[in-house]
Amino acid sequence: MLEGKAMSKTRLEFRDVTKRFANKSQHSTEPFVTAVQHVDFAIKEGEVVSIIGPSGCGKSTLLNMGSGLDAPSEGQVFIDGQPVTGPSEHVAFMLQKDLLLPWRSIRENVELGLEIRGIAAEQRREKALDLLKKCHLGGFENHYPHQLSGGMRQRAAMARTLAVDPTVLLMDEPFSALDAQTKMVLQQDLARTLKEANKTALFITHDLVEAVALSDRVLVMSQRPGTIIQEFVIDLANRDDPMARRGDPGIAHYVPELMKLLHIGESGAKV
Amino acid sequence: MAELAPTVAPTPTMAKRMQNMFNRKEVLISTAVFIVFLIFWQWGPTWFGIPNYIIPPASDVYHEFIRMLGSDKLMYHTLYTAKGVLIGFFLGALLGMIIGYILGMSPTAEFVLSPYILALQIAPKVAFAPLFVMWFGFTSTPKILVAVLIVFFPIMVNVLGAIRTIDRDLINLVNSFKASRLQLFWKVEFRAAMPSLFSGLRIASTLAVIGIVVGEMVGGNEGLGYLLVWGSGSANTSMVFVSIIMLTLIGLVAYLAVIWAENKVLHYIPKRSSTGPQV
Structure with missing residues (x-):
């Protein structure tokens, strides 16, 4: 199902990346805030990987580092084996805001x-x-x-x-501002385009079903300081057809697991 | 695909028809109001027992206007003032834009220069008029300088503010395409500041008239400011009224010109009905 992955090369890699920001809060004496720490993962050519996590876990910080707009405090980001030192012509990003x-x-x-x-x-x-x-x-x-x-x-x-x-697309909740129906239509188009053009993508979302429907793998991040606590290989067919995946009974295997990891529903809030 | 149905503005013909419908009614009402105003101006002073040398009736002002056209070179003085307004407005706007953009792009420059700019902004600009006359004599230079000084600030402040509030993500997007500093300026910052620039220009277009007229009142023997002071000195209230009306007309033309340009440049912004006359 993950056809051809074994022989394809790594496009995007985060190697033990930590990012700290100067602490601007007046209520704290800590000089730094650690947004993400020891983030380590690699995405192969043509692979779509989603990152999900609680809000404020540093997902967007990862994206900024991937696009070369922000440098890691520790560790390095690589695109096609080259360390990222600034914006690259092989990378493009897309945000929630158009x-x-x-x-x-x-x-x-x-x-x-x-x-x-x-x-x-x-x-x-x-x-x-x-x-x-x-x-x-x-x-x-x-x-x-x-x-x-x-x-x-x-x-x-x-x-x-x-x-x-771009060979690598970085997407930060690109559909989260859209209504549910429009969102599904756009997901469908995106999935098809990514597959057809064999693009590599890092997809940040807080929508669990979206993550499972669009990705080859889902990485789960912890609360701040964010780090990757779990990886799911989505072993479902139709990565280019999220609509079909939504109807796939296999999806029921992943979503509750992800919910448990993210502690969704534990504070009484039913999803 | 529900989102394929675009939310396009009503077709031009429809919009025009609607506007015409509004216009006919509105024009009728505003004409009536104007007539009432003229009647009140003509006979009101007599009704309330106000002497003509305090408020001259409309007909007196009209006759004075005709007289001034003939014997006081009213058109010459009006054009002289209008020319000053145009030059002062243009130079002030240009300067305000340039400084606004530079300060907007360089927080360091803003930090270093802000005390001086603040001081100059707080100082009443018209108070500089006598100083400029001392420096440059009874030429058009001091008048234009006062206008430049007054026009400069609203434009600079607006441009600076607009550049500071550009969405950080937008700048990141452009940078992710490896844009040069100059490309970032021309493709984003310059254009993003346009709406604010035009609100500054609108304010400035009316302020420019103040700058010029104060300059003319302080010294020289040309322009509507000069006629105004002359009329006041010779207790010719009608003459003062005519001068003020002409000054107002100059300001109005300048303001409408800015609105016209704004509608051309900011055509991409959905029209609000409060933007003034739609061209």
Whole structure:
């Protein structure tokens, strides 16, 4: 089911990464806050790995380090075996916020990364239009972000992320601001795209079912200081079809386990 | 796929028709109000026993306007003031933008310069007018300088504030594409500050008139400020009224020009009905 994994190479690797921030809180005398510590994992080519954990466990810190926007305090992050020292052209990220520039049309927004890289206008345009079509936004290229719904805006953000042709995608709860139905549609599209293009992805989410439905593996993080406490290999078919996975009885094996690890429901709050 | 149905604004023809419907009613009401206002201005002073040299009736002001057009070169002085407003506004806005962007991009520069900027901002700018006249004589320079000084602050403060509040994640996104500092500026910071810049420009467009008129009142023999002081000195209340009306018109034109430009530049922002006249 995890076909071809054995021979593929490691794309993204966190090697014993710890990140501390200067403590800005006035209620504490500690000079540092440790966001994550001793995080150690590797993602192979074409693999989709989700990280779940309680809020404030440093998931987003991991993403910033992966994209080279933030340096680890200890340990190192590697992309294709090269230590990350700054933003890399092989990595692109996508957040919960679509971050579309309101003064640019959808097409111009998708072109942003290519434009910064100095790609010729004609090529940019072609690529953007092609991606918009693939992301089901054909015909909306000249619209402005405020004219689109949340789901469509997030599709545009996805097109912008894919436009720079990254080998590694880092996604921080990209669908968490969307309504349940839109979310499922977009998950479906994302899963298919990742599979077709054989992209490597690190997916941060707090939605357990989403994590199981989209991933080859799920890593569970502890509370702050965050560290990986458990790894689940999702041994289900249809990684490119989260809808089918949602209906797979096998999913029932993972979700309660994850709930237990995250202490969901223990404080009386039923999920 | 429910989200494929876009929330697009109503079609232009529909929007226009709706606007026309509003307009007809609104224009009718505002015309009526204007007529009432004129009637009140013409006969109100007499009703309340106010002498003409305190509040001259509308017809007196109109006759004075015609007289000034002929014998006081009113148009010349109006254009002189308008030119000053234009230059002062333009230079002040440019300076405010440049300094605002620089300080916005460099917190160090802001920290170092902020005491001076604060002092200059608190100082009443019109008080500089006599000083500038001492420096530059009865030329147009001191008038423009006062306008530049007044115009500068709202624009600088607005641009600086806008750059400071740009979403950190947006800057991260652009940086993740390995953008240069200049690319970050032109593609994000410059454009992101536009809405605030235009609110600053709106305020500044009316302030520019104040700067120029104060400069003209302090010294020189040109401009509406000069006519205003002349009229006041010769107890010609109508002349003062005409000057004030002309100054107001200059300010209005400047303000509308800014709104027009704003609608062109910020076309991507959904229209609010309170943005003033829609072009």
